[in-house]
Amino acid sequence: MVTWPCLLKLEGDAELIFIASYTALLDECEALILSQNDCIIDSVGKSYYLRTSKGRTVELEPQKRFYTLEKITELIQKHEFSKAQMCIMKIQFPTIESAVSALQ
Template sequence: MIQWPCIFKLEGDDELMYLASQSQLEAEFEALIWSDDDYLIDSQGRRFSVQRAKGGELAFEATSCVFTSDEVTLLIQAHEFSKAEVCLTKIHFLSVSDAIHSLSNQN
């Protein structure tokens, strides 16, 4: 089960999408073009693959990959670097949940 909030990572792009809830995810995915290589990271650091289930609804499958706070921090640093708005050396988080919550004010 996904622990909200979470972030969505598009493969080949440093931009991250903050998703506060299942309903926000469903609204965003209506217009989003995504691939099998894209993934979701929940507040516990768990990685989920995204698939279309029968009937067209979204299905998320937990993988064996679990991100550390350092790994999520690196993703957020790359995200912020692509926007060139924040000093990267000041970006550090003690937990995956803290890292994901840091993106909440960017939507």
């Protein structure tokens, strides 16, 4: 079961997108062409592939991969570096949930 909020991680892109809920995910996915390796990372580090189906639904397929706080912090550092707006060395978080929420 997904623990919201989540981060949307698009394959081959350092940008991360904050996703507050399943409804927000549906809204975001309407504007995207999804790759088979795009995923969301939830607030406890679980990851899910995004599978589109007919209509306005996105199925979440659990991955075996679990993201640690260190890995999520690294992804957020890369995200911020790509925007060139913040010193990435200052980016640290006490929990996965606080890391995910930082992009809100």
